Amino acid sequence: MTQKKLIVSVYVFVCCVVTAMGQSLKYYNADDFPLIGKMSDDTEGRYARLPLSCKGESKKWVWILGQDTPGLAVRFATNSTAIATKWVTKRNNSMSHMAMVGVKGLDLYVLKSGKWRYVRCARPKGKENEGVIISDMKGEMNEYMLYLPLYDGIETLEIGIEEKAVIRQPQVESPVTERPVICYGTSITQGGCATRPGMAYTNILSRMLNREVVNLGFSGHGHLEYEIAELMTHRNPSVIVMDFISNVSASMLNERIERFMSIIEDKIPGVQILFIEHVPFPLAEFNLKKGEWVEESNEALRKAFRELKKKGYQNLHYLKSEHLLGEDGESTVDGEHFTDLGFDRFAKGIYPVVKKLIRHAER
Template identity: 50%
Template sequence: MKNLMVFVMLILSVTCMGTTTSLEDMKYLNADAFQLIGKGFEDTPTRYSRLPASLEGVTRPPVWSLSQNCSGLAIRFKTNSTAIAARWEVTGDVFMNHFTMTGIKGMDLYCLKDGQWQFVNSARPTGKETTAMIIQNMAGEMNEYMLYLPLYDGLKKLEIGVEPTALIEQAQVDSPRKGKPVVFYGTSITQGGCASRAGMSYPNILSRIMDKEIINLGFSGNGQLDLEVAEAMATIDASCFVIDCLPNVSVAQMNEKYARFIEIVREKNPETPILLVETILFPHRHFDQSVFTLLQDKNETLTRIYKEQKAKGDRKIYYQKADDLIGDDQEATVDGVHLTDLGFKRMAENLYPVIRKLIK
């Protein structure tokens, strides 16, 4: 009798979970057919690249390589499918010992509900090529979706899977709103290291909060004020430029190139707000005295550069101190530098009122 009851409970639990849809039974469509948001330049070597093809061989090799990562890009579509899957191949099959695979080369599905973007589930990678069910057993209503692409890997191909009889169409709602995006330039932190999943980088969080398209020009370890990147940035019709590169530059590099980087962007964008962001205050500065001194020197140097630009007559330059950007409990990083989801959420929430005011 006891075994019979266990068997019945097992059957009931499976039934309550609903029917499962086989990955093999899904209909797969090339994601190239659907709207791509978060792209700053059209003349890129591939659809999912982040810098114009003209910079290949011009910008430093690591910057070019990192520009092939998909951070900030997302696919928009609508469907009434009760299940959604993805089939994709990354270009690098990147692995790190402090960064989840879902963040590096996975994808995140969001659904627009009551005017807000709500997390649905992650597409979890299994290797260089993956076919994964993201969600199933949905009601079959026609909904708007957004699929964030990998933060730290590129895409060779991407297909979206729906049920064979389901409709899948172009997105109808303009959200995050396109036109005059917010452009972020910076480091691995800007690029999204080390978010647990693609939707949790701070620029992506801000895009949802602001309901505004963003362009992510974060280059891990290489946000080093490359002037040719500034020239490319300057061609984007942005609502705001956010420069968040201090963790990657020395004081000497700041003195040499920071003011010129600003001037290049400003020459083509005389009325566009430019927000300079201090380096976040790494928790291990409380123990590593050299780190403490370095952070202090960089932020003091940025303050001076900001004041000099203001003195030259730049009325649209703004400054963000780092004091509370990631909180003061020292719990917002993975390794003392790169942020957890907690750190990214705090950073987005603290930057939101500042950027909202600048783009209003």
């Protein structure tokens, strides 16, 4: 949430009136409300992660996934007893191992006694979507956060409230947007395969920390792309979580890690950087080749970490992964990608470490 957006006029364009569930609803353009989760405002359309400077530079799929909206959320306040949305997705994506609500739906939370509490999701039908998220509420003025899709993008987004209710700019800065946390990595970082947007671990972590967490996860990638390292320096992050190793081979790591790190360290030397090991996902327990891959990756990561330390890189930290998903083998949908159960465990596992590192960065 940038200062510019915080002071945007309370006047919003009323674009539509409909009747749903017996209530007259007015729709307001979500563009007029603060958006969290972006590193740069210089994007192709408002609801995107990668800036235009990446357009020629990033690999095709990094750019495409950079138009997806994991980690992005719209903040607003209203006293409406009902909240509805209309949204148009970018690529009308679908995947068999992830609920469509997580892929291209929306997820509403409300601030209660200083904590974000889940209200309900908006279920997608296809490219163009519309629906009442919640109705029959008390009608108190509340702060809301609407999480955007994890594996699709948003072309347009409107928020519907009762005709006589008020929608306004948020009055509370939650999550705190100064010195955000950045999570960089893979499909799992991007949110695969949370049932709904609020359950990606980056979003859980943001609620736990009360801190903006920027999601720079790219399915099938997280290949230490130099332009992404450059992007990380656009704001003044407190912590960067490096959660990329499950997509990076030892040779790719050795080839790219030092330049990647130097881009970050040169511009934001005070940032705390946390490397997270490849989690021991269930597939690796039975598939011997996958098991070897996990061991080799983690060995390469440990070696690279030691060498970076030797070369004088400061503020580097390393988190072992063996207990991050619990011991019962039930945390994933396909032996690799986390379910809500896996994301809940993973977020709770890394939370105390990230919290400590934020304090360290802000000392």
